[in-house]
Amino acid sequence: xxxxxxxxxxxxxxxxxxxxxxxxxxxxxxxxxxxxxxxxxxxxxxxxxxxxxxxxxxxxxxxxxxxxxxxxxxxxxxxxxxxxxxxxxxxxxxxxxxxxxxxxxxxxxxxxxxxxxxxxxxxxxxxxxxxxxxxxxxxxxxxxxxxxxxxxxxxxxxxxxxxxxxxxxxxxxxxxxxxxxxxxxxxxxxxxxxxxxxxxxxxxxxxxxxxxxxxxxxxxxxxxxxxxxxxxxxxxxxxxxxxxxxxxxxxxxxxxxxxxxxxxxxxxxxxxxxxxxxxxxxxxxxxxxxxxxxxxxxxxxxxxxxxxxxxxxxxxxxxxxxxxxxxxxxxxxxxxxxxxxxxxxxxxxxxxxxxxxxxxxxxxxxxxxxxxxxxxxxxxxxxxxxxxxxxxxxxxxxxxxxxxxxxxxxxxxxxxxxxxxxxxxxxxxxxxxxxxxxxxxxxxxxxxxxxxxxxxxxxxxxxxxxxxxxxxxxxxxxxxxxxxxxxxxxxxxxxxxxxxxxxxxxxxxxxxxxxxxxxxxxxxxxxxxxxxxxxxxxxxxxxxxxxxxxxxxxxxxxxxxxxxxxxxxxxxxxxxxxxxxxxxxxxxxxxxxxxxxxxxxxxxxxxxxxxxxxxxxxxxxxxxxxxxxxxxxxxxxxxxxxxxxxxx
Numbered sequence: 198x199x200x201x202x203x204x205x206x207x208x209x210x211x212x213x214x215x216x217x218x219x220x221x222x223x224x225x226x227x228x229x230x231x232x233x234x235x236x237x238x239x240x241x242x243x244x245x246x247x248x249x250x251x252x253x254x255x256x257x258x259x260x261x262x263x264x265x266x267x268x269x270x271x272x273x274x275x276x277x278x279x280x281x282x283x284x285x286x287x288x289x290x291x292x293x294x295x296x297x298x299x300x301x302x303x304x305x306x307x308x309x310x311x312x313x314x315x316x317x318x319x320x321x322x323x324x325x326x327x328x329x330x331x332x333x334x335x336x337x338x339x340x341x342x343x344x345x346x347x348x349x350x351x352x353x354x355x356x357x358x359x360x361x362x363x364x365x366x367x368x369x370x371x372x373x374x375x376x377x378x379x380x381x382x383x384x385x386x387x388x389x390x391x392x393x394x395x396x397x398x399x400x401x402x403x404x405x406x407x408x409x410x411x412x413x414x415x416x417x418x419x420x421x422x423x424x425x426x427x428x429x430x431x432x433x434x435x436x437x438x439x440x441x442x443x444x445x446x447x448x449x450x451x452x453x454x455x456x457x458x459x460x461x462x463x464x465x466x467x468x469x470x471x472x473x474x475x476x477x478x479x480x481x482x483x484x485x486x487x488x489x490x491x492x493x494x495x496x497x498x499x500x501x502x503x504x505x506x507x508x509x510x511x512x513x514x515x516x517x518x519x520x521x522x523x524x525x526x527x528x529x530x531x532x533x534x535x536x537x538x539x540x541x542x543x544x545x546x547x548x549x550x551x552x553x554x555x556x557x558x559x560x561x562x563x564x565x566x567x568x569x570x571x572x573x574x575x576x577x578x579x580x581x582x583x584x585x586x587x588x589x590x591x592x593x594x595x596x597x598x599x600x601x602x603x604x605x606x607x608x609x610x611x612x613x614x615x616x617x618x619x620x621x622x623x624x625x626x627x628x629x630x631x632x633x634x635x636x637x638x639x640x641x642x643x644x645x646x647x648x649x650x651x652x653x654x655x656x657x658x659x660x661x662x663x664x665x666x667x668x669x670x671x672x673x674x675x676x677x678x679x680x681x682x683x684x685x686x687x688x689x690x691x692x693x694x695x696x697x698x699x700x701x702x703x704x705x706x707x708x709x710x711x712x713x714x715x716x717x718x719x720x721x722x723x724x725x726x727x728x729x730x731x732x733x734x735x736x737x738x739x740x741x742x743x744x745x746x747x748x749x750x751x752x753x754x755x756x757x758x759x760x761x762x763x764x765x766x767x768x769x770x771x772x773x774x775x776x777x778x779x780x781x782x783x784x785x786x787x788x789x790x791x792x793x794x795x796x797x798x799x800x801x802x803x804x805x806x807x808x809x810x811x812x813x814x815x816x817x818x819x820x821x822x823x824x825x826x827x828x829x830x831x832x833x834x835x836x837x838x839x840x841x842x843x844x845x
Contacts, residue, residue, distance in 0.1 A: 240310070240341040240361040242579060242588060243350060243546050244537060249618055249671050252579075252588040252608035254280070254344040254680050254716070260365070263337060265768065265800045267380065267812055267838040269390065269415070270329045271306075271340065271362055277756040277774060279678075279716045279732040280344040280358075284749050284779075289468055289479070290420075290433035290831070291326045296344050296358035297682060298712045298736035298750040303357030303628065305347070308332060308460075309364055311531065312354075315485065315510040317556045317632050318527040327483055331462045333413030333440045335376060335394035338365040344716070345682060346626035346663045349590040349606035352550070352573050356626040356661050356686075367407035367444055371399030378810070378840030384818060385834055388420030388433055407446040414439045419468060422834065424826045427471040432831040434468035434479075453494045460487040460508075471829050472518065479516040485509070499538040506531050514560075519642045523560035529553070544579040546590075556632055563638030571596045571629075586610040594627070598635060599658045602627045621666035628659040634690060634704045643702060644695045653703045657688040667716075675721040683713040689740075709741035712750075731757035746780055753777035753791070766802040771795070781828055789824040792832060793817070810840040 237245050241253035248255050256278040268274045272292045276283040282295045293301030306313050306328055313328045343359040351359060374396040382388040398409035420433035444458045462485040469476040489506035507530050514523040535548030555568040577590035591605040608622030633639045636652040643650040667680030688706040695702060714737055720730035734754045738747040746752075758772035777791040798812030818835040825831070 238341045240307070240343050240359055241347075242577060242590075243310075243535060243548070244544060244579065249616075249669055250586065250610060250612075252586065252610050252620065252622065253347070254665060254667065254682075256280075256342045256344070258340040258342075260338050263334060263340075264808065264842075265770065265798065265810070267796075267798065267810075267814055268334050269380075269392070270326065270334065271332055271337075271360065272326060272329050274334065274337070274340055275342055275360065277732075277758070277772065278342055279718050279756075280734050281342070282734075282751050282754050282776065284751075289466075289470065290431075292329070293326065294329070294360060295750070296342070297684070297714060297716075297734075298738040298747070299357030299684070300749075302631075303354065305351055305355040305359045307351075307359060307361040310361060311489070311504070311506055311533075312529070312552075313508070314354075314529055314554075315483070315512070315527055317554060318483075318510050318512050318525045318558075327464055327485075330436075330438055330464055331440065331460070331485060332362050333394060333411060333442070335374070335396055335413050336364050336411040336440075336442050338363050344680075345665055346604075346606075346624040346661060346684070348594075348604035348626035349592050349624060350575055350577070352571075352592060352594045352604070353596075353602075353627060353629045353658075356628045356659065364442065364444075365396065365398065365409065365411070367398040367400075367409035367446055369400055369404075369407070372845070373397040374842055374844045376840060376842035378838065380836050380838045382420060382833060383835045383837060385420055385422040385432070387418040387435075388833070388836075390415065390417040401445075405448055407444075407448070409442075409444045411442045412440070420833070422831060424820060424831055425471060425829065426827060427474055427476065429469065429476045430471035430829070431468045432829070433833070434466045436467075437463075437465040439463045452496055453492065456489070456491040456493070458487075458489045458491075460485070462486075470518075477517040479518070480513075481515070482513045484511045499536055501534070501536050503534040504532075516642070519560060521560055523558060525559070526555075526557045528555045542580050546577040546579075547575065549574045554632070558639070561633075561640050561642075562636070563640075567632055567636055567638075569597050569632060584612040586612070588622075596629050596658075599629045602629075602658065602660075616672050617668070617670045619666075619668045621664070624661075624663045626661045626663065628690075630656045630658065630690060630704070643692070644697075647697075648695060648700045648702055650692055650702045650704070653705065656690060656704055657706050659686060659688050659690055659706075661686040675719075677719045678717070680716045681714075682716070684711065686710040686712065707740050707742060710739065710747065711741055712736065712738040712747070726762040728760045729758070730760075731755070748780045748782060751777040751779045751791070767799065768801075769797075769799040771797050781825060781830060787824055787828070789830075790822050792819050792821055794819055794832070798838075806844045808842045808844070810842075811838070813837050 236248050236257050238251050238255050239245055241251040241255055258274050272283050272294050275281050280297045283292050294304045295301055296304050315327050341361045347355040347359050376394050378392045380390040392415035394413040396411050401408045415438045417436045419431040419435040422432045441461045447455045464483045466481045468479050470479050487508040491504035494501040510527040512525040530553045533550040537546045551572045553570040557566040573592055573594040575592035579588050588608040594602045604625050606624045610618055610620040612618050634652055635656050637654050639652040640649045661684050663684045665680055665682040669678035670676055687709055689710045690704050691707055693702040693705055715735045718732035722728050738750040755775040760770045762768050774794050780788050795816045796814045801809045814836045821832045
């Protein structure tokens, strides 16, 4: 254990130094102007707060910011936020969102506050950006990201954090937009990506019925690169996608409305995967359909919400590594509701949820189908004592297999001024094993077809206790933030390491794991038209029983960007991102070095209602090292992109 002492000493010293530096920097700015452009969030408490006052570490990506980016899905939109790392989850080129070094399984993805989930159909170790691609960028109004556990409100799967995608809602005025975008790598073969989207919204019956429809389709060719050890394999899979979302809102009266929404997504993928020098053909075709019905009430003393929604995922999985074609169906049925009301100076929010997941699998599941249900109740209290705002909450989850879990939360925000806050809290969270992980009749092809991973009925639910302490300052022309966080995880679930001999693996609980780190961020208006923003996240993640770092967790992530408003109708941006060293596989000898990317972009409005977007990503054509490419983890090369949209 002594060999780890110097590393810990350095980390602890840096931890304290950055904290002191951040507090000093923030204190020197306490005389600046008041904030003029506040952004509001609801994900942290299910009630409305500014990003500064919210009792959590919160980031928001707005619609205006999305329109300036080269974005294909939600992971692209959030990749430069503090505490976020976007790693390829498989050698297919798929991506996953990791928050504060936690696995993507611990990132809960919400759409308008409700779960999107096809992990049971895919199995978590196969990559799950099927969920991310379900949400067309053209449909997004904003994205709220909560860094840190939120099981006290959302239950299991929110052990690492929450990404809540909030869609554009129909309004009283007719509006529409049509857009086209493309991407084209400048090295390798293929990889071209074309997308077309349309949006239409407005009143169907004045003051009574509002409606909107969003359609989005894209086609991407497979991409090959000379970096691959197998020239006949793809570094990025081919994809054909189509998404359609509709919303009808009936305005019953000034106090209540009913929303009915539908979603449809089609996602077809085709790839030749490198399998130890041979090419294995993999085809996956997914269709997803969803229906939601919501009643919202804004009464004299209380706000209410009651909703029911259904999601069905059908997947055809045809891979040479699976030894057969699989037909999979996952049905998710959810009923939830909540009520908020003031009792004196206390804002009380209470709610409940019932959720049922049914899985049918023609190949991996021994009995063909399995169903799991769970129910929950949560209670939250928000109140103030002078400049001190306190939030206490707790949620009780009753899982059909894993029994009852209680997830409490306590958070405090102290306002030193209108612009400067100190905040921190403690959370307890849990994550129940998935069906694939606990069901002994569920066997997933692994080890590139040379073994299987079978469910373990003796698994325990993962639990975590998380602490964070931070401070943030927001003025009109500059701001800064610093947060220290620590997650102690018990019974973390991991797949056994393959010794290249065993033909069957299973899941196991790691006794203890610790993930701690520092998030810092600074932004400043250098001039009236020039803005600079940067953030730096340090993560120290290790298995406490083996003293080894957890895999696919970069130690450092840095993002910095200059934005220049050249003219009223022309804006440019130059950004840099560094992703630090990490272990790709379980064996400690597979450490891969960090890598850098530089992006350049511009948006231009030549005439009213028309927006143009052009740019280049990975200008320097950065490549990952041999440790990564030898295991088929590639960085997309220099890529040009462009787009045009017309709003009416």
